[in-house]
Amino acid sequence: MSVVQSVLFNPAIPKQDRQDAINRIHADPGIPTPNPTSSFWLRTPHPTLSQTQSKQLPPEADVVIIGSGITAASIARTLLKESSKPDQGSSKPAVAIIEARDICSGATGRNGGHILATAEDFVDLEEAFGLDVAKKVTRFRLAHLAEVLKVAAEEDLTEESQARKVQSLTVCFDESVWRGLVHCITRFKECMPDEAKEWKILEKDEIPKEFCLPSARGIIALPAGAIWPYKFVTGLLARLKQEFPQDLVIETNTPVMEVRRDATTTAAAAAIDLPYSVVTSRGTIKARHVIHCTNAHVGHLVPGLRGRIFPIRGQMSAQNPGQDFACQGEQHSWTFVYERGFDYLTQLPDGGQAGTSAKMMFGGGFAQGEAGGVADLGISTDSELSLYADIHLSGALSAIFGRENWGSVSGPGVEQMWTGNMSYTFDGLPWVGKLPDLATQRGPVHPGQGAEWISSACCGEGMVQTWLSGKALGRMLLIHDNRLSGPQDLSWFPDEMLVTEERIQKAH
Template sequence: MSFVADVLTDPSIPASARQQAINRIYSDPGVPQQSSTSSFWLKTPRAFEPNGPGLPRTVDVVIIGSGITGASIAHSLLDNAAPPSILMLEARSICSGATGRNGGHILETADEYSELADLFGVEDAKKIMRFRLAHLGETLAVAEELGIAEESQARKVQFLSVYFGEEPWQAALERLRRFKEDMPEEAAEWTSFEGDAIPKHFHLDRARGIVAGPAGALWPYKFVTGVLAHLREKYPDKFRIEERTPVTKIHELGYPALPYKVETDRGVIYARHVIHCTNAHVGHLVPGLLGRIFPVRGQMSAQTPGNLFPNQGNDHSWIFNYDRGFDYLTQLPEGQMMLGGGFAQGEHGGLADLGVPTDSDLSMYIDIHLSGALPAIFGRKDWGFVSGDPIQAMWTGSMAFTSDGFPWVGQLPESATGRSIGKERGCEWISAAFGGEGMVQAWLCGKALATMLLAQDGKLDQGTDSDLEWFPKQLLSSKERLDATRLPQEVSDTPHRASL
């Protein structure tokens, strides 16, 4: 979130450009456009044939969105003694949004621990860190449990967070010290290298220092579609997926059993619960979240490594920390380098990508940066030459950020939707806005939301932890949070951070 506040209040950027970004943030993001850049992850799409003709007339739960969040919610709802009937609706093809366009990087550096501890206290900061760190083991376990680990290339690696300057390196060491001091068990695998102690096989001769720790990598599209295919096979009477079915409107009808009418281009569905997993597009159907959740366009690439660079796809992933911004990198077992980032190198330091909900265009400046970064980082003598096209694909995706830096998870207040709710009736729910860090937030956010929904309906399995003590309160949806976290609508040079 801090980088958003930085660019919106940077007096070196013309006020007119900053105001245009704020206006985009407050604009209706609409439904996902059919035109898009071509993501490398989607090059071998999985076919999802319709369960039956047309749309079902009634259903217990409508999930809008088919990314990792929707998959997690469906998985948790169906893995219950009394599973509800679920209809998942996707505006385009399955998993073609943010999850099908991200870096496939299951990474939590713990860099934010110190800031979180200063803001919320040590115990809350520890809970947030444990929640994020748990995603590595949880994701790999799900892949193994469902038999999709090999297909999705889910694997544990060691991340290398690389610093090139003296001042940022010293700040990183202090953050690492505090994390290891306060959370020694969780930080057991974290270590650091600097100067001559940096291993030569890292091929990072220009680095001032490196923080290393546990991380994961996978093919995100294959992971999510693998989960969804498993659920369709196991629960054919309870779980349906319909792609190319954008939701255009939601009406609150007042009927206790089926209080919501969900309109699509293909017909209407009556549902007890509606769950918004639409991330950057959530403001279209939940207008009260405009100015609290907003799209940010990110850019990714798939690149061919130089002939001298050894394949480290099963060993390492990388974060490259610059004077402005950072890049993130994984390498596939087949060799492709999946490099994303470059945000701060975009127009006006990334300002032009704020509030952009489409993924149909590239940023020229970020394209230039990503296309030339890797030989410079790893050293041209260790990189060698590239046989064939060095850039196999370049694409964009719409992330969702929030005004207070945390995802939104839970029941939506009436003031957000403009539609009424009641204790004896179904509700509208949200699990969205992961700030570009969905791989270490989305799956367990989905699991938490499913638990909340089942608890409200009185259908939780016996012995299930319904109090969600493990879930950080900062992520919960509430009217109080809605009232407190609205971005200013006018340009200001004073940094703003919404507070809970």
């Protein structure tokens, strides 16, 4: 991906720093650390799911999903609601979600809650894959806003998760960066006029004063959304648990240490219904299918993807606005694009839950990190802060919005600061689908048996990649088992995101 390449191959970066980052990228990312930084989104743990565990780990499950974030929730919902052949009277659950820590405490519980599909990547996608693929990938990303808001409404989670559509403002401060941004948006509007109807290019003299952005060179205004990601996922899982009490189990604080596949001959393979052993800290679960939704940690259990999917540490904060800044949480979200790097911001609605009203959910500072961000490449832990990102995020907002528009802050300026790990690839696209032996290194999958699957590597754009990737993967699995109700059309899903041996060989 261009962000990673621009940082990793910057000639100003010392050779040893670059080599250290490459070594981390190829290393085993391990399992989630037990002592993460404290995320604001998790400040009120879900009353029933936060640390839910069965008294005894179920010995079997049809599908084991490793991870409990938004991807896992999307897959579980698809498997449970779209299966045409429920296993009546089965003693094993249809889906078991296994989480190393508390529920949804990984990337989804640490991100910005920003449902934002920008068009700046359109030109890069066109150059790398051609115009048709660029259009398809862009449509896929854009579709997430309506889809997530629709699911929130269907599950009666709109108010609880604060799911809302906003106008996002991509604010640029540098002349040369602005001209490049305008070029990308202009090309997007030329090629996809219907999808680009709501995109507006605002030159400096066209920026409304009430935006409170006195130093902006220009703004791209576009449709986006904002959400409380933890409440969306936990609310959804709670409803699935209530609707499918026998078919869904959730086991938190149960890290998976190893996935094993029974060694069999080809002739005997089809007769084995549960070929996988998922070894956890609390025992072993036998499974027909295993799905890896472990984001930055995927290389631990799928060794063939180390160096192809790799972690990057990101940083987020919850801040209090200045007393003179009018809350825009129902109207706007923001991306701030600098000469080097960018930040992202949403604001919680005014008059919300006690202690959360109008909070500024501000993340980024990657390019301002140690060695220009190189020190965060390959970091899979979320237990420490980046000092330089902390310094940048802690002081940026009053300068961005103008001190005359900001005023003094009542209480602490920064209420909470935390880190999370994202998973990246060099081509900037997720990896979704059935894993070949080249990736798992556990032997070939035989016809008639289950398989290992993956949905991961959203490259910092999880809210516009994960939900529909999970939905597609759930349908792929049901098609594999001839259990999908309804049409089997997956033409809307970009083939370039699929896992193939060819892509694995090229992606190192």
